[in-house]
Amino acid sequence: MALLEIDTLTKRYGGETLALDSVSFSVDDGEFVAIIGPSGAGKSTLLRCINRLIDISGGDIRFDGMSVPQLRGVALRRHRTRIGMIFQHYNLVNRLSVIENVLHGRLGYKNTLQGILGLYSEAEKREAVRILENLGLSEQMYKRCDQLSGGQKQRVGIARALVQQPKMLLCDEPIASLDPGSAKVIMDTLRDINATMGITVLVNLHQVDVALRYARRIIGINRGQVVYDGSPDTLTNAQIYQIYGSEAGELILDLKERYAA
Numbered sequence: 001m002a003l004l005e006i007d008t009l010t011k012r013y014g015g016e017t018l019a020l021d022s023v024s025f026s027v028d029d030g031e032f033v034a035i036i037g038p039s040g041a042g043k044s045t046l047l048r049c050i051n052r053l054i055d056i057s058g059g060d061i062r063f064d065g066m067s068v069p070q071l072r073g074v075a076l077r078r079h080r081t082r083i084g085m086i087f088q089h090y091n092l093v094n095r096l097s098v099i100e101n102v103l104h105g106r107l108g109y110k111n112t113l114q115g116i117l118g119l120y121s122e123a124e125k126r127e128a129v130r131i132l133e134n135l136g137l138s139e140q141m142y143k144r145c146d147q148l149s150g151g152q153k154q155r156v157g158i159a160r161a162l163v164q165q166p167k168m169l170l171c172d173e174p175i176a177s178l179d180p181g182s183a184k185v186i187m188d189t190l191r192d193i194n195a196t197m198g199i200t201v202l203v204n205l206h207q208v209d210v211a212l213r214y215a216r217r218i219i220g221i222n223r224g225q226v227v228y229d230g231s232p233d234t235l236t237n238a239q240i241y242q243i244y245g246s247e248a249g250e251l252i253l254d255l256k257e258r259y260a261a
């Protein structure tokens with residue numbers, strides 16, 4: 001059975017912007033999917049709808065058999081704990097330590113008082129430490145987040161998502177603010193998490209070359225519509241044009257250079 005089913009999903013902002021226009025696709029448990037498209041295509045909106053950070057305007061989203069737009073209260077909170085979010089700008093609390101930021105990933109499991117008091121069990125703390133060690137952040141554990149590099153901050157973001165014990169990671173342009181070296185570490189980390197932990201990964205990417213290198217499936221979005229859904233191996237230059245419009249020329253050139261190198 002599919003883990004995630006998007007069925008004729010529509011999202012409007014106000015009366016005018018049609019950000020998602022009858023989007024349909026489904027994702028099986030364990031897939032690694034890249035969502036590509038130009039800026040403003042609707043990629044971020046799509047992820048925010050899946051996590052119910054925003055309400056949809058029409059259609060349906062089913063996650064693990066449940067209709068996401070119908071979820072309320074405890075069921076909605078539980079849904080959000082099962083989906084880890086990774087953001088372009090990390091969304092960390094800079095004045096707090098790395099470990100404190102990671103433990104924030106457990107807040108969805110707590111009542112308000114436990115959350116306010118920052119009450120975490122020994123098991124939760126041990127797990128946070130273990131995850132940080134696995135991600136190569138042992139030495140940074142007690143540093144404030146504002147002392148970290150961008151690549152380290154994004155690894156903290158990934159650690160925070162992993163302590164949630166999610167079934168799926170939604171990554172919204174996770175490497176857009178990083179240098180190529182750090183971007184590679186982050187993409188390799190996401191691939192390892194998918195391969196070794198079986199966590200489904202949906203990653204929004206602006207860079208088509210990165211999508212081709214890492215994803216086993218590519219969904220191309222242009223102006224709120226899915227215009228490609230398939231293997232990276234069968235994506236043609238013509239389809240890249242269809243996805244990226246006027247931005248495509250540069251991307252295709254870039255690709256040829258990279259693969260020739």
Ligand code: ADP
Binds near residue numbers: 017018019041046
């Ligand atoms: P992408 O992630 O592919 O860059 P977005 O999902 O951010 O695209 O945006 C899709 C469209 O929705 C764009 O036209 C954008 O201007 C619009 N949009 C996004 N967020 C909002 C918002 N909060 N209010 C109004 N319009 C928005």
